[in-house]
Amino acid sequence: MERDLIRWLTNRIPSHPRLLVGVGDDAAIVRLPDESHLVATTDMLMDGVDFELNRHDAQRIGRKALAVNLSDLAAMAAEPVAALVALALPRQGGESLAKSLYEGLLPLAAEFDCPIAGGDTNSWDGPLVISVTAFGAVPPERRWRRSGARPGDAILVTGSFGGSILGKQFDFRPRVSEALWLAEHAEIHAAIDVSDGLSLDLWRLCEASGCGAAIRTSTIPIAKAAGELAAQRGDSPLDHALSDGEDFELILALPAEQATALVRSQPLGTPLTEIGSFIAETQLNAVAPDLSMQPLAVRGYEHRLDK
Amino acid sequence: MERDLIRWLTNRIPSHPRLLVGVGDDAAIVRLPDESHLVATTDMLMDGVDFELNRHDAQRIGRKALAVNLSDLAAMAAEPVAALVALALPRQGGESLAKSLYEGLLPLAAEFDCPIAGGDTNSWDGPLVISVTAFGAVPPERRWRRSGARPGDAILVTGSFGGSILGKQFDFRPRVSEALWLAEHAEIHAAIDVSDGLSLDLWRLCEASGCGAAIRTSTIPIAKAAGELAAQRGDSPLDHALSDGEDFELILALPAEQATALVRSQPLGTPLTEIGSFIAETQLNAVAPDLSMQPLAVRGYEHRLDK
Numbered sequence: 001m002e003r004d005l006i007r008w009l010t011n012r013i014p015s016h017p018r019l020l021v022g023v024g025d026d027a028a029i030v031r032l033p034d035e036s037h038l039v040a041t042t043d044m045l046m047d048g049v050d051f052e053l054n055r056h057d058a059q060r061i062g063r064k065a066l067a068v069n070l071s072d073l074a075a076m077a078a079e080p081v082a083a084l085v086a087l088a089l090p091r092q093g094g095e096s097l098a099k100s101l102y103e104g105l106l107p108l109a110a111e112f113d114c115p116i117a118g119g120d121t122n123s124w125d126g127p128l129v130i131s132v133t134a135f136g137a138v139p140p141e142r143r144w145r146r147s148g149a150r151p152g153d154a155i156l157v158t159g160s161f162g163g164s165i166l167g168k169q170f171d172f173r174p175r176v177s178e179a180l181w182l183a184e185h186a187e188i189h190a191a192i193d194v195s196d197g198l199s200l201d202l203w204r205l206c207e208a209s210g211c212g213a214a215i216r217t218s219t220i221p222i223a224k225a226a227g228e229l230a231a232q233r234g235d236s237p238l239d240h241a242l243s244d245g246e247d248f249e250l251i252l253a254l255p256a257e258q259a260t261a262l263v264r265s266q267p268l269g270t271p272l273t274e275i276g277s278f279i280a281e282t283q284l285n286a287v288a289p290d291l292s293m294q295p296l297a298v299r300g301y302e303h304r305l306d307k
Numbered sequence: 308m309e310r311d312l313i314r315w316l317t318n319r320i321p322s323h324p325r326l327l328v329g330v331g332d333d334a335a336i337v338r339l340p341d342e343s344h345l346v347a348t349t350d351m352l353m354d355g356v357d358f359e360l361n362r363h364d365a366q367r368i369g370r371k372a373l374a375v376n377l378s379d380l381a382a383m384a385a386e387p388v389a390a391l392v393a394l395a396l397p398r399q400g401g402e403s404l405a406k407s408l409y410e411g412l413l414p415l416a417a418e419f420d421c422p423i424a425g426g427d428t429n430s431w432d433g434p435l436v437i438s439v440t441a442f443g444a445v446p447p448e449r450r451w452r453r454s455g456a457r458p459g460d461a462i463l464v465t466g467s468f469g470g471s472i473l474g475k476q477f478d479f480r481p482r483v484s485e486a487l488w489l490a491e492h493a494e495i496h497a498a499i500d501v502s503d504g505l506s507l508d509l510w511r512l513c514e515a516s517g518c519g520a521a522i523r524t525s526t527i528p529i530a531k532a533a534g535e536l537a538a539q540r541g542d543s544p545l546d547h548a549l550s551d552g553e554d555f556e557l558i559l560a561l562p563a564e565q566a567t568a569l570v571r572s573q574p575l576g577t578p579l580t581e582i583g584s585f586i587a588e589t590q591l592n593a594v595a596p597d598l599s600m601q602p603l604a605v606r607g608y609e610h611r612l613d614k
Contacts, residue, residue: 002428002430004402005402005405005406005428006428008406009409009428012406012409012413013409013413013422013423014413014417014422016389016422018388018389018422019389019422019424022422022423022424022425023423023424023425023426024425025425027425028389028391028424028425030388030389030424030442032339032343032345032388032444033386033388033444034341034343034444036339036341036343038339038345038388038442040389040391040424040425040440040442041391041425042391042392042393042425042426042427042438042440043393043427044393044394044395044427044429044436044438046395046429046431046433046436047433048431048432048433049429049431079340081325081337081339081340081345082323082325082326082335082337082347084335084347084348084349084440085349086349086350086351086438086440087351088351088353088436095311095312098312099312099315099319102316102319102320106319106320106321110321115320115321115323115325115326115329116320116329116330117326117329117330117335117337117347118329118330118331118332118334118335118347118348118349119330119349120349120350120351120438121309121312121313121316122351122353122356123309124353124355124356125355126353126354126355126433126434126436127433129351129353129395129433129436129438131349131351131393131427131436131438133347133349133391133393133440135337135345135347135442137339137340137341
């Protein structure tokens with residue numbers, strides 16, 4: 001299991017005075033010799049796992065490979081600085097594939113002012129692998145992590161959830177400008193981006209913060225695509241919103257009165273919704289409209305590893 | 308061809324005021340918002356290309372994945388700051404494989420004071436891919452690049468060449484401390500690390516610098532392993548020294564009198580050898596002991612890509 005491995009890594013990798021945030025958050029924060037703080041994150045996408053090269057357009061795949069990293073920077077409220085791109089290309093058609101990947105990736109890099117600084121281009125007989133590393137900058141006093149949520153904080157989310165497999169998994173907009181605005185104008189105690197599912201990533205934030213969460217499920221903003229997918233599959237839009245991965249929205253912990261004010265003023269182009277509260281009990285609860293409460297299953301995408 | 312693709316990329320990727328060195332050198336140099344300079348490099352290693360998981364020990368593979376990146380930092384005379392590790396693990400046995408990779412990588416990280424800051428762990432049905440990104444710091448005035456060699460400069464190399472496939476490809480020591488010492492004590496005009504072959508990487512440095520090189524082939528330090536490999540294969544140790552990849556030694560351009568002094572004093576634990584001079588003509592020449600000169604074939608490892 002991926003979780004076991006990350007737990008092993010967290011214990012095995014020694015701490016270091018330069019590692020302000022190490023393994024286990026959305027991105028690392030590293031202190032440079034001149035005391036500035038560098039945010040760094042890497043995501044590897046593989047054919048057959050994160051996309052299917054024979055079904056999906058290479059430009060969308062290239063865009064996604066950068067976008068998932070920008071979403072990790074957003075989860076730390078970091079301003080993008082640059083990115084590196086490493087490719088393992090199938091030998092047959094590898095050159096034109098590489099160009100298509102870049103043609104998808106470069107407009108996003110320009111849009112987020114995140115220039116491609118370099119990379120590594122390889123070919124092999126295996127499937128396409130694209131690994132992007134992005135760097136960002138944060139003022140030294142800014143500390144968005146997974147670990148700062150406090151009981152009583154509101155759970156605020158950007159955008160809507162579920163059904164991203166119908167398109168948003170490729171076309172989502174990383175919440176970088178939203179995060180930078182919120183870092184300036186609100187007291188965010190903790191944040192995570194939803195890559196593996198709302199309930200799973202909320203639970204990760206709870207675990208890191210040593211608390212739990214109570215979600216008013218009727219308030220969760222459900223994406224139109226979640227409804228479409230539920231109609232196709234005969235299940236519930238809410239289940240898709242809670243457990244589908246790759247929404248790449250932000251979950252934020254902040255004082256309840258600030259969340260209320262933000263929800264009222266809606267200062268961003270992207271909707272902000274309060275979906276519940278963090279609680280002291282280390283569990284995930286669903287709160288019904290009649291305020292009855294029951295445990296909520298943590299579901300989402302995890303890489304399965306055999307020992 | 309990899310070269311065509313990199314040429315396309317160099318033209319296609321727009322320049323940016325933050326990119327002090329972009330695509331095409333051993334590492335990128337990025338100006339951070341606070342004006343400090345970050346060196347960043349990424350290398351992806353794939354099963355069947357850079358190692359064979361069924362023949363090579365996983366710990367040595369993990370070590371190599373970090374070491375090749377440290378070698379790129381050395382080629383920019385950058386001090387290692389931190390590294391990120393992205394893995395695509397075969398599902399079967401993936402967890403124990405990941406632990407072995409880290410058990411090989413972490414001692415090198417500690418030795419070079421380059422802590423692992425984070426990464427991305429994935430599993431799939433494909434072969435092992437390990438992609439490491441390393442960051443380094445350089446003072447803003449330090450500019451080791453491929454592009455600064457001048458006709459008349461000496462060609463200085465660290466260590467010896469050839470036959471790395473017999474073991475050095477895994478066990479080489481990245482020339483970080485050597486580079487940092489040389490950056491302090493010599494006027495290095497250009498540098499590159501030898502990943503794909505002495506003649507090929509020297510030629511890359513020449514191309515970037517707009518000059519050529521004349522190598523006194525009798526002075527090239529030939530590794531013992533090059534002799535062993537030549538004996539096995541019935542070819543010449545010199546050919547192996549000139550065209551085998553993965554020596555991970557440095558090629559340096561510097562004023563001839565400084566090279567002479569360094570070769571005389573041998574200030575480093577690693578031997579320094581002067582093997583020739585940079586010349587104005589954009590060609591690679593071999594100079595025989597009787598000073599007769601003939602063109603030298605550029606040979607080494609390049610990723611083959613079909614369009």
